[in-house]
Amino acid sequence: MPVTDAPRLQWQTAEVREIVEETPRVRTIILDVPSWHGHKAGQHIDVRLTADDGYQAQRSYSIASAPESDHLMLSVERIEEGEVSPYLAGEARMGDKFELRGPIGGYFVWTIATGGPLFLIAGGSGVAPLMAMLRHRAAQKSTIPATLLFSSRTYDDIIYRAEMERLAAADPHLKIVHTLTRGQPAGWTGPSRRIDSEMLVSEGFAPDAKPHIYICGPTALVESSARALLALGHDRALIKTERFGPTGL
Amino acid sequence: MSDSPVTRGFKGRRGPQGPASRIPPGQHLTTDFPVLSAGPTPPIDLASWSFELQDGDTTLGEWDWDEFNALAQTDVTVDIHCVTTWSKLDTHWQGVTIDTLLEAVGLAEPPGPFTLIHCDGDYTTNVPTEDLVDGKAMIATLYEGEPLVGEHGGPARLLVPHLYFWKSAKWVRSIVFGETDDPGFWEDLGYHIYGDPWREQRYAGD
Ligand SMILES: Cc1cc2nc3c(=O)[nH]c(=O)nc-3n(C[C@H](O)[C@H](O)[C@H](O)COP(=O)(O)OP(=O)(O)OC[C@H]3O[C@@H](n4cnc5c(N)ncnc54)[C@H](O)[C@@H]3O)c2cc1C
Numbered sequence: 001m002p003v004t005d006a007p008r009l010q011w012q013t014a015e016v017r018e019i020v021e022e023t024p025r026v027r028t029i030i031l032d033v034p035s036w037h038g039h040k041a042g043q044h045i046d047v048r049l050t051a052d053d054g055y056q057a058q059r060s061y062s063i064a065s066a067p068e069s070d071h072l073m074l075s076v077e078r079i080e081e082g083e084v085s086p087y088l089a090g091e092a093r094m095g096d097k098f099e100l101r102g103p104i105g106g107y108f109v110w111t112i113a114t115g116g117p118l119f120l121i122a123g124g125s126g127v128a129p130l131m132a133m134l135r136h137r138a139a140q141k142s143t144i145p146a147t148l149l150f151s152s153r154t155y156d157d158i159i160y161r162a163e164m165e166r167l168a169a170a171d172p173h174l175k176i177v178h179t180l181t182r183g184q185p186a187g188w189t190g191p192s193r194r195i196d197s198e199m200l201v202s203e204g205f206a207p208d209a210k211p212h213i214y215i216c217g218p219t220a221l222v223e224s225s226a227r228a229l230l231a232l233g234h235d236r237a238l239i240k241t242e243r244f245g246p247t248g249l
Numbered sequence: 250m251s252d253s254p255v256t257r258g259f260k261g262r263r264g265p266q267g268p269a270s271r272i273p274p275g276q277h278l279t280t281d282f283p284v285l286s287a288g289p290t291p292p293i294d295l296a297s298w299s300f301e302l303q304d305g306d307t308t309l310g311e312w313d314w315d316e317f318n319a320l321a322q323t324d325v326t327v328d329i330h331c332v333t334t335w336s337k338l339d340t341h342w343q344g345v346t347i348d349t350l351l352e353a354v355g356l357a358e359p360p361g362p363f364t365l366i367h368c369d370g371d372y373t374t375n376v377p378t379e380d381l382v383d384g385k386a387m388i389a390t391l392y393e394g395e396p397l398v399g400e401h402g403g404p405a406r407l408l409v410p411h412l413y414f415w416k417s418a419k420w421v422r423s424i425v426f427g428e429t430d431d432p433g434f435w436e437d438l439g440y441h442i443y444g445d446p447w448r449e450q451r452y453a454g455d
Binding site: 007008009011013046048049050051052054055056057058059060082083087091092093096097098099104105106107108219223226227229230236237239240241243 | 253254255256257258259260261262263275276277283284285286287288289290291292333334370371400434435437438439451452453454455
């Protein structure tokens with residue numbers, strides 16, 4: 001496909017249809033988008049907000065919903081000193097309108113055709129594009145073996161917790177492992193430290209199984225997980241990463 | 250832009266915006282340096298590192314790490330603009346300009362109108378030759394006076410600051426001159442073939 005001939009991705013106006021409080025800091029915004037031509041799990045959109053004096057701000061957000069879903073969903077973490085996330089994850093309400101365009105990105109993408117096993121590694125809101133993959137897999141009733149290793153601060157910070165429990169309970173080929181890095185409820189038996197090499201070995205797939213690996217979250221988590229996986233012998237070409245920022249430098 | 254609907258409840262931060270003349274449309278100022286890459290950061294191995302200039306399949310010049318660092322060094326202070334909408338002003342880099350490399354292999358003129366930049370991890374990006382010469386681009390090895398860290402493309406990355414920053418390819422290993430403008434990695438995946446931030450050329454068709 002000659003890239004230069006591609007049609008422009010047009011801005012269009014989306015309307016907030018519903019808001020779900022996922023955790024104290026993360027909300028899912030469910031959108032009505034007038035003409036959406038579909039997406040692949042893992043892709044993102046650009047959002048553009050306009051203030052009443054014409055001032056605009058633009059940021060990228062992963063699509064959290066499955067391609068099979070009727071509505072587009074974003075899951076946004078509120079960054080206190082941020083510009084766009086406090087609106088999306090705090091101020092936005094039903095009926096609000098803003099612009100978006102997409103889908104964008106063709107690399108950090110998984111479809112049933114990509115195959116498996118599927119090994120997903122997430123930190124915090126980085127789970128959004130990976131959830132799109134699990135939702136796509138579930139919608140297709142796929143039996144491709146899949147594991148999600150998900151790092152959250154505390155139990156209450158686990159995004160999509162109830163849906164994940166439902167998905168895993170109904171699916172012997174899906175394993176979801178939570179690690180809680182800053183606080184664990186009484187009786188917690190799961191891991192309670194940052195994702196490390198040992199955890200990647202005990203919970204993930206062996207390099208021989210040639211898993212397709214997707215890592216998304218803060219830069220530090222992505223860097224350290226990818227490095228550990230390479231050291232364990234996983235194929236660089238099968239490791240795809242998406243970093244939400246920031247560096248912390 | 251005037252067609253954009255007002256988003257109820259959105260005010261914007263309106264903090265220090267930076268001089269408007271230096272922030273391209275749709276960009277915002279950042280003070281940290283976010284990392285974006287498609288895969289794992291390759292380990293830095295200076296002993297096996299090399300950099301090559303090629304005309305198609307023909308090698309014009311090849312340098313190991315010490316040889317490369319012995320070439321004439323250039324300092325620049327530039328603004329950089331990432332397609333994910335952050336811009337960072339007054340970043341300092343040191344490295345070897347493409348002009349210096351061409352001179353080092355004895356060429357007065359670049360051998361072809363287009364280039365494909367090759368990197369560790371099979372990453373590529375395409376840049377027209379005229380955007381690399383006349384002091385417009387360098388292979389950078391120092392950032393803010395320090396060796397460039399792996400996350401930011403170390404030991405060496407292309408720096409072509411007047412285009413969106415994905416064109417400033419990390420972990421760069423060769424520049425291949427050619428006759429055709431062949432899309433690189435992101436360009437093949439829907440990003441703009443040229444990527445001028447001032448014309449907001451983020452995605453194909455922009
Ligand atoms: C491809 C892509 C997909 C993304 N998908 C999502 C998504 O699904 N959900 C989501 O919540 N975000 C996602 N992000 C991040 C998002 O684009 C914004 O960067 C984020 O919402 C912060 O924007 P802001 O305007 O609120 O903060 P800004 O005004 O841009 O930044 C304010 C301050 O917060 C810091 N900061 C920025 N991001 C973070 C962070 N993640 N954690 C801690 N500090 C931060 C900045 O360094 C800065 O100092 C994605 C980013 C990319 C590139």
